[in-house]
Amino acid sequence: MSTGRFTLRALAVLWPAFLMAGVLEMLVFALVDPATLHWFGGAPVELAPxxxxxxxxxxxxxxxxxxxxxxxxxxxxxxxxxxAESGPGRPRWPA
Incomplete structure (x- = not known):
């Protein structure tokens, strides 16, 4: 099974983003208690933590x-x- 260029680029973006989202999650919720969150209008967020x-x-x-x-x-x-975009009737980007 051959892995395409798009798949490799997508994985090169999604995997590090996944790891950094986990790190950011830990940093944010080390300082913020989800039980005390409020919407912009002042109503409490009614989601479980x-x-x-x-x-x-x-x-x-x-x-x-x-x-x-x-x-x-x-x-x-x-x-x-x-x-990547070449084909009949497809415009080409200027060089």
Missing amino acids: AGVYTLAFFVFWGVIATAGALTQLLHQTADELNQ
């Missing part, structure tokens, strides 16, 4: 993965983008 931890983890993971994906995108040259 495990739900707050889970939701926060996925938000952290998504934000960090987005930053990594943007870094991967901006690191590509025009030739790499044209090679």
Whole structure:
């Protein structure tokens, strides 16, 4: 089974983002008690602490993965983008 370039790049972004989301989770919730959280309007967050931890983890993971994906995108040259996107009727990026 051959692993494509996209899969390798996705794993290069998602795995470190997963690890850093775990670290950020530990740092944030070492200082914040999920039972005392309130929404912006002042109403208490009515989620179990495990739900707050889970939701926060996925938000952290998504934000960090987005930053990594943007870094991967901006690191590509025009030739790499044209090679990945080439095909009949597809526009090419200027070099």
